[in-house]
Amino acid sequence: MKVIHRAERAKVFNEDEKRVDWHDETLWFVRHKRDIATHGILEWGQLREAGSQIKNHTLSNLNQYLQDFEKNAIANVAVIHWAADAKEHNDIVLELLKKNQITDMVKSKSMLKEKCHLNPFLEKNGIGVIDSDLGERIVQLAGESPSHIVLPCIHKKKEEIGELFHIHLGTPKGNADPQLLTEAARQSLRDTFLTRRAALTGVNFAVAETGEFVVCTNEGNADMGAHLADIHIASMGIEKLIPKRKHLGIFLRLLTRSATGQPITTYSSHFAKPATGKELHIILVDNGRTRQLSRPDFRNSLKCIRCSACFNTCPVYLRSGGHSYESVISGPIGSILSPNWDMKEHADLPFASSLCGSCSNVCPVKIDIHEQL
């Protein structure tokens, strides 16, 4: 079997230079917005340092904070599940759905679930999954994987989305008006939200002190799904913890400025207790994280808050597109995290860097990305 390396896939991407330029300029615009947002507050350097130190401290005391989180979440009447790997995670989700005789569910964005290949697993088991994040919905309809962790369909032009929506959602052929397309997606998702009894979400931050967790979205899709469903299943990597609620402000200020140049996400929703008659499940997932934690050279990568600032500044990512990495998390941080999951499969990813160091300098939690690469 011929192994197709990342460099070859990047070469194919570069055969259409206009598209490369478009991809590069679109994401550089996001980097530029990030610059304006971060230069706009005096304490950016202090926030980065604080974020980095809190993550360092949490990783060093993860065992204690995980137990605190579990205890406090159980006190909130949430149900805690532990999953050592992707299989255990997927089995837990399936079992919960089966127990409640649920055959369809709605899911907001979660890179962890992508990594666990949850969608194909559930579909194979007869469960219908609809992604509610607009970008993820688009790649789902296209039968593709996300090419970017924050902007999953950034590789697609609006005309291509128009064509996709024409086929799947019945929008007029040849119409690529973003407003019309968004409205069509909205109407179609509205029905999904109203009829699904189970909602799956990711977790951006989990607070050990209170047992609550926070989900950040711009579309409100995680909230809409979780509030309307009978069962909310939230999956989180064990490194998503922060010790106290007061630390959250630091990360919320860092996250979206780094991601899109916004001061804060439109929705930063706290989930702690299930509503009366409903269930709240939290799955704490290891899936290679403790292995990464045990590697002194790479443990820093677990500080990542998935903002994607390193993607948007990386001269290599900008000119090769996310799919060339063939990994759920691409870009500079993906080139560190992915080999941890499968060293052989992702052996060529660390070479996708000119080691210019821009990734380390944009990183809101000071991960030494280029040094690890």
Place this chain on the structure above:
Amino acid sequence: MSELTAPAFSKPVHLLNMVDDIEIIHLERVDECCGFGGTFCVAEEAVSVKIRKDRVADHILHGAEYITDVDMSCLMHMEGLLHRDKSTLKVIHIAEILNGGIQ
């Protein structure tokens, strides 16, 4: 480093500003990589070439006559393209400029 919020200070620019008759050109992307990266340019040729092309184009767009740097490998990488394109844009190491006045 344009990513950081610390006050910008470039030692090379500071030195160049002491030399007569030099005008520093400002680029669209202040400090984006030239795409060389040592073995990177071998392992990832297509992307390396594209980054270089864009970097050189940024200089041409803003009317630069010389590209200078403290890093020889960046200069060699960009010079390769300039030679091939028979460009009038030249590369010059910063030491050549700073020593230029010494007889």
